[in-house]
Amino acid sequence: MIEVIKDGGRINISFPYNPDYIAKIKTIEGYRWYPEGRYWSVPYSDGSVERILSIFSGEEVEIDPFLQSAEFKKKREGILSNVEKELKLRGYSQKTRKAYLHHIGKFLCYFMKDPVLLDESHIKEYVLYLIDEKRVSWSYHNQAVSALKFLYDEILNEHRVVSGLPRPRKENKLPVVISKEDVILLLEAVSNIKHRAIMMLVYSAGLRVSEVVRLKIEDIDENRRLIRIREGKGRKDRYTLLSDVALVALREYWQACRPKDWIFPGSKPNSHITTRTVEKILEATRKKAGIHEHVTVHTLRHSFATHLLEGGTDLRYIQELLGHKSSKTTEIYTHVSNKDISKIKSPLDTIRKGGGK
Incomplete structure (x- = not known):
């Protein structure tokens, strides 16, 4: 020994x-x-x-446990520092950098060993732990795999360790959508003018929560009734709709609060409101409106797309407004729209009207 x-x-x-x-x-x-x-x-x-x-x-x-923990901590910090530098050099977004560092940090703490000493069986053991013990979501699982592949492929140059690591099969879940009536209930339940402006912009323009919190004064084009989204998902710029009704709410808010840079500033100087704060605002509003379904900011984005589709807007325009890279992503809204389904008669109705029993 x-x-x-x-x-x-x-x-x-x-x-x-x-x-x-x-x-x-x-x-x-x-x-x-x-x-x-x-x-x-x-x-x-x-x-x-x-x-x-x-x-x-x-x-x-x-x-000695003391040596193990002290040396491991130093090693872990060094690895995470290298990962962050490489992610920045490759132009990854701050959100992705934060997520990758989270996943890699958790992985390193699980084994408390130099990752170079681990092999494919260790990687799969950790991923199975996430699935069986932590019961993580599909997106968490998929992102953890991406982070581990980045660590071993790009930082450690140990490609063989993750070459056989499979990605989870894509979930076939339909987006959650609320009715136009529930959207009205939500908006009418908001008394705070800042919160109302946020909710109206999210629904009326189909914004992600990360996009609405980062809006700046210069992103609002009143003349063309457009909103410029800077570096949305995939770091792409795009334009989306500026609703007349949302613009009225936005003007009312601006007149009262006079924001300087960020349209929705946060509690800290020179910072925007956080995504978590917006999520809390929506949750409180949902309860106040008496809506029992689980509603998130992304639910409003899904509802925007579905209601446009039901109103006859072409899928290609919806794809552009949402900033989807692939039309396949936008096509999922055809499965939740009741535009055509509502026209189909149930066979039971046909039988009863025909006098059948």
Whole structure:
């Protein structure tokens, strides 16, 4: 058994006699041999634990918990720093960078080991833990896989470890949509003029929550009745609708609050309102309106698209307004629209009207 223990400002190492290991220990500056205890000792410094473990690579090493946690923390911080730098260099959005760092950080803490020492079986063990124990959503699962592939492919250059890691099958869930009547109930339940302007813009323009919070004064084009969305999903700019009714609410809010840069500033100086705050506003409004269905900001975006489709707007225009890269994504709204379904007569109605029993 190989034991590595911290002793004050030094690290004590004991192992069965092995001339190769001894020769390597002697390359560490400040090494000592203690014959009475039959162990070697080296100074404790940055990188010393990692160097010792590299000497005994492939062997079972019992390491002092203090050393393990201290060395692991330093290693983890170094990896996450490298990941963040690489993500920035490649132009990933702040939201994606935050998500990847979250997933990679959780993964590193799960094993408490240098990720280079892990193999494909460890990666799959972790993903199964997310599925079976944490019961994560499809999107969380898929993003975790993306983050792990980025870590091993782009940072560690260990492609073989994740080459066989499958992605989850795409969920075939239909978007949740509320009726136009419920939209009216929601908007009428908002008394705060700032909150009302946010809700109206989200529904009337089909905005994502991350888009409405980042709107600036110059993004509103009153003359053309358009809203410019800067760096939406996929870092793409686009234009969407500026409703006349929403514009009235926006003017009322601007006259009362006079925002300078961000249309909806947050509590901190020079910052916009947070997505979490908007989600809380909607949840409180839903309860006040007496709507029992689960409604999120994205529900209003789905409802915008579905109501446009039911009103006869071409799918190609809806795709452009929503900022969808693929028309396949927009086509899902054809499955929740009642435009054509409502015209179909149930066979029961036909039978009863025909006098059948």
